[in-house]
Amino acid sequence: MNILFVLTSHDKLGDTGKKTGFWIEEFANPYYTLLDKGADITLATPKGGVAPIDPSSDTPDASTKDTQRFKNDAMAQEKIKNTLALSEIDPNDYDAIFYPGGHGPLWDLANDATSIGLIEAFNRQKKPVGFVCHAPAALKGAKNEDGSPLVKGKKVTGFTNTEEEAVQLTNVVPFLVEDMLKENGGIYSKKSDWAPYAVQDGNLITGQNPASSELVAQKLLVSLN
Numbered sequence: 001m002n003i004l005f006v007l008t009s010h011d012k013l014g015d016t017g018k019k020t021g022f023w024i025e026e027f028a029n030p031y032y033t034l035l036d037k038g039a040d041i042t043l044a045t046p047k048g049g050v051a052p053i054d055p056s057s058d059t060p061d062a063s064t065k066d067t068q069r070f071k072n073d074a075m076a077q078e079k080i081k082n083t084l085a086l087s088e089i090d091p092n093d094y095d096a097i098f099y100p101g102g103h104g105p106l107w108d109l110a111n112d113a114t115s116i117g118l119i120e121a122f123n124r125q126k127k128p129v130g131f132v133c134h135a136p137a138a139l140k141g142a143k144n145e146d147g148s149p150l151v152k153g154k155k156v157t158g159f160t161n162t163e164e165e166a167v168q169l170t171n172v173v174p175f176l177v178e179d180m181l182k183e184n185g186g187i188y189s190k191k192s193d194w195a196p197y198a199v200q201d202g203n204l205i206t207g208q209n210p211a212s213s214e215l216v217a218q219k220l221l222v223s224l225n
Contacts, residue, residue: 001039001224004094005031006115006138007083008104009045011052014172021052023102025210026132028066030098030217031076037221041079042094046112048085054102062210086114091121096220100213101133101159106173109138116141123150123203128223132198132207132216133159140180152185155201157208163193 007027013020035041045051056062070076091097097118099105109115119142122129131138136158142150158177164170181188190208191197198207198215203223207216 001034001037001096002094003034003039003041003220004089004097004118005041005043006086006097006099006109006118007043007045007051007080008102008108009047009051010104010108012107013103013169014174016172019052019055020103021054022100022104023054023057023133023210024067024070025057025062025064026100026102026135026213028070029064029213030100030130030132030220032066032069033214033217034221042089043079043083044086044089045083046086046108046115048083048088050081051083052104053080054104057102057210086112086118089118091118091125094122094127096128096130096224097122098130098216098220099132099135099138101131101135101210103134103169103173105135105137106175106177109135110140110174112138119150126203128203128205128220130205130216130220131158132213133209134177136177136181136206137175140175140184149184149186151181151204154186154204155199156181156186156188156204156206157190157197157199157212158188158206159209160190160193163209166193
């Protein structure tokens with residue numbers, strides 16, 4: 001199993017002066033879930049080099065067994081500091097692609113032509129494409145071969161409008177994940193705020209929030225076996 005993880009390069013939270021990036025739990029749980037099953041994992045970002053960690057995800061409140069494992073894992077930390085650039089990636093080298101969330105993807109991956117091209121290539125090849133929390137933002141510009149939005153008519157989930165409201169960033173983010181998925185014709189569903197929830201439609205796997213990262217990883221694993 002060769003799996004590509006695509007992380008954000010974006011570290012500015014709009015005009016707030018605060019930092020953002022990727023959410024550690026949404027990376028760490030899928031990373032170790034897949035690694036422990038023998039997967040070979042490559043990390044890539046739009047710019048290559050360091051993938052920025054969202055400081056809000058690096059707190060005692062956001063800590064899990066997987067984030068603790070990451071903190072003690074020099075090899076994984078080294079990978080985060082030295083990601084490949086998306087332009088170096090050949091989709092034919094991988095069996096699946098996975099996008100961890102955090103607010104960063106709303107700014108860069110949502111509009112990144114190389115990322116969009118990779119998602120479309122994996123989808124054409126019927127390989128699993130997985131996203132959690134804010135990461136479905138990366139599907140915004142992705143299309144099917146007929147030019148329709150990739151999520152059109154597909155069951156999807158992602159960070160809810162009410163969850164965004166709860167973290168008080170509704171007026172900071174460039175768009176709301178839930179609204180975008182619906183506008184693109186996705187059949188959007190959700191559970192209560194912060195509840196674990198993931199849906200799969202064919203090779204497309206999406207999770208609602210940080211608590212859903214394990215569900216997405218498990219569905220990805222089943223799809224690969």
